[in-house]
Amino acid sequence: MLRVTVGGDAGRGAALRALAGAVWRVLPWRALAAAGGAGAAMAAGTRLPGQQPDALIGLLVLRLAALAGGLGLAFLFDDPARHTTETVPVRRPVRAGLRLALVAPLAAGWWAAVLFLVPAAARPPAGAVTLEAAAIGAGAVALAAASVRLRSEPGPGAGAALALLALAVAALLLPSRWDLLAPPGDPDWGQAHRRWAALLCWAAVLCAACLPQPLRRRRPALRTRRPPDPDAPAPLHGT
């Protein structure tokens, strides 16, 4: 007879391992692979014959590769079976954290590969761009987590990816006093990276705040103008 293991670290560890296998299989591999492939292809483009990238181009390519990676990570929490899996005993932060934990080493390895694909001459300081990439990735995950929290839909990825892209464009338009996209050797480089670090922290905080499943639904007073529904909304088929 099947028993749900409660208590006991060994039992919990076994349950986690079993869950890890299942989560591994349902990760959004197509999105992740497409994003990873696109990012790597961009970086590899700098090694094409006839290209002589300088530090500025190297930085640009790495930033765009990081953005591509972020777009892939935005789909991390996509779960077509969300309406079913929401009610299992394993809590949402554990399931989401497991997805993160499974993808994080892959993402790190991918980023290292992307860094080395850019020729050394064109490679900006690795620590600084890695910070940028980490902030972009964390931002993508945080947007997806926020979408799960706010809308609880099976596929938050598409919306999160759009939002990430919109934020990236917004970063281009930032006035110089909040500039994030400092070119290499710019006097603002250090300051800009302090902003990136702050962004990374904010993204992590947002992510942590959004992951737990709310115990009760908050209904702001503003929404009371709508008359109460005669019957509650039901989940849609095939969304």
Add this chain to the structure above:
Amino acid sequence: MTTTVTAPDAAVTPAAAPGGPRARAVLALALFEARDLLQQIVVLVFFTVYTVAVVRQMISGHLGWHELTGREGMAGYPALQDADRETQTSAVLLGVALFLCANRAALRSRRQDTDRHFGTLAMDPWRRTLGHALSVVPFALFSGLIVAVRFGWAALRPGAVGHGSVFELAVSPLTVLLCGVAGVLLARLVPSAFAAPLLAVTSYVVVLDSLVFADSHWTQWLSPVVAESGGDPLPSDLIGRPAAWHALYLTGLIALLLCAALLRSGGRTARIKAATALALAATAAGIAGQSPGPSAALQAARAQVSEHPESVERCAVRGATTYCALPEWTGRTADWAEAVERVRSLAPGAAAARPLTVRQRVEARYGLEGDPSYDPLTAPGVVTVGTRWGGNRVPEFSTGLASTLVAGDEKAGGEVCDGRVVAVMWLALGAADDPLGQLRAVRLDDSTEGGSYVLTPTSGLLMSAGQTKVVAELLHRPRAEVTARVKARWTELTRPGVSTARAAELLGVAATGLGAEGGNSCSE
């Protein structure tokens, strides 16, 4: 059930004959989808940012996004052959938003599983695709409107010169349309949500690749927006941009992507196939037409104007000054004359009446992107003026003019480093509305203290810390008093070799701390 059965409206009978009514159904769908696009938050945000950015650029004259404050001052004197092109870059913003959202909209019925139902409705899948593509048209029209307002605003400025090109103006709406149609095509080729954002980033790299990495003219022009900027405005006939071919290329490409999307959704009618062939031909013709670089004739004409502007210029005499302007700039003579008379008004009789020639020069040999530099002229009394005007260009011109007036010719004027700098800077700035502000504007480091480089249309000149101090002090004093002193001591003030300390003394400024060389900048 409380409702009663009502008879359906007689007018709701579906469109009977193919042709007109079916096309109207597609238009109705396009309208519906356009309204839905406008409700997408990404489109809404980018739409607003685009509009605000364009309005801000119109007012400030800046092209960049980053400068939130300050005015370049050149917006009042646009060259329309550049202003038309400047409308293009910001349209990409709206284009990206529409690429993403049109893609999302075209995938909606697949994502939300209504395809099974919609597939049995009267409108064929390819007509639905057409409706999605056409839903971008209102946004393209809007961007066309923005472009028209922006260009019209520039063209109506009293200081506007030159001629715009309607083909350059068409690039913004065409780019928006291209992006939207590409989004729809992508939805039909790769029906997944992550394709569009990824492709947006990837194509950004590819476009950068063709613009930044590649040097060849023909790949550069494959990008929808080719914003060549950086150089001084050139006469319209020397611009040499294949704008008409590029507009044809974009139109052909839009039609080609649209036809591909229609064919992909099963629209295999003879008309669509013919349109595909036509679009392919138009795209190919556009590419072929826009690919060649500047022709030999154009390069010869550019060299001719760069080296011998007098061969094409028209000259007008006003007072003691002759103004020679390129044909499109003759309307600016009055603005130049105003600056010239302001400088002359501070000089004494003989100097004030000295014949001068203002010669307009433009460096066209390096195309639209070369940052031009001009060698100072050696002919006596000939002063260079560029093709830009307004803002800092005015005090720069005044400084060049004043140095020529003091030293005799432009080359000698650029080499002035002794006490004469004081007289030069007084002439240049003394009669301006905000002399200290103009001093800051004309200096490379925007300062009013310490030594710095002073910009002129040609080589510029150096100001020492001492000279700056004296000039700033003069600019603080009442204009009439200083003017009288300068006119009275003119000969001595403009004698070659006079020290800055002596000049200060002649003008009654405390000459302390001017240093060993008497405050001159000759050895700096």
Add this chain to the structure above:
Amino acid sequence: MTVTVSASGLTLRYGGTVALDDVALRLEEGITGLLGPNGAGKTTLLRVLATAVPADRGAFTVLGHDPGTAAGRLAVRRTLGYLPQNPGFHPDFTAFAFVDYVAILKELTDRAARHREVRRVLAEVDLADVRGRRIKRLSGGMRQRVALAAALVGDPRFLVLDEPTAGLDPEQRMRFRELITRTGEGRTVLLSTHQTEDVAMLCHRVIVMAGGHVRFEGTPAELTARAAGRVWSSAERDPGARAGWRTGAGAFRNVGDPPEGADLLEPTLEDGYLLTLDDTGAQAVTR
């Protein structure tokens, strides 16, 4: 009555599975019920008749139009209202916008008339009050009615409804029946369902399908009559019965070939349906 839809020899295979095998049928004005167990081919038949998929073989006409040609298919689609099984929705659209969207795809071009028509069908399915509400805020029953409104918009002469009452509570099902009865007036309605009560209450004709074949075509009374003398009551489950179950009153209701002197009961449509399936070798239902 005039025949509005007639089909013959419809055959469709999915891989190795025969979904439709030489199906022939004739529909008249009014409501025809389509009964059958899961996998009987009901949905496939409806999809073929709704021009969603072409059949591998066979032909059919709807109101004289042959969907085998492009022009014919367009003509069929212009007379067709289709409510698919588990219809999809665009949750961010309002009920009005969704039905309007479908109306546009049905090529109703005149904007004012189209909006009038959308309002009319939404009123007809009793959704006039919530037409401005987003579909994601509607209950399952309301959504089903939105889908029905989408099928009804444009006043189609031929309605294909695939399990329209699935997932509805009894009250909603009653409202739906009322609605479908009304819409059946002057139209040809083909209604697929698992609910024999629906058929008994709504339909003037019934078709039973199993294994891709039509097993029965006739009136509900004829289907019920198939069970005449083949339903009986007993204190214990009768081992000779094809199917039997304990009723709320405590006695067993048996369907099959009764023993001598059995206490015969009045048959229902469901009995006739079960026996029809059983007679044709389809899986018997034992409850």
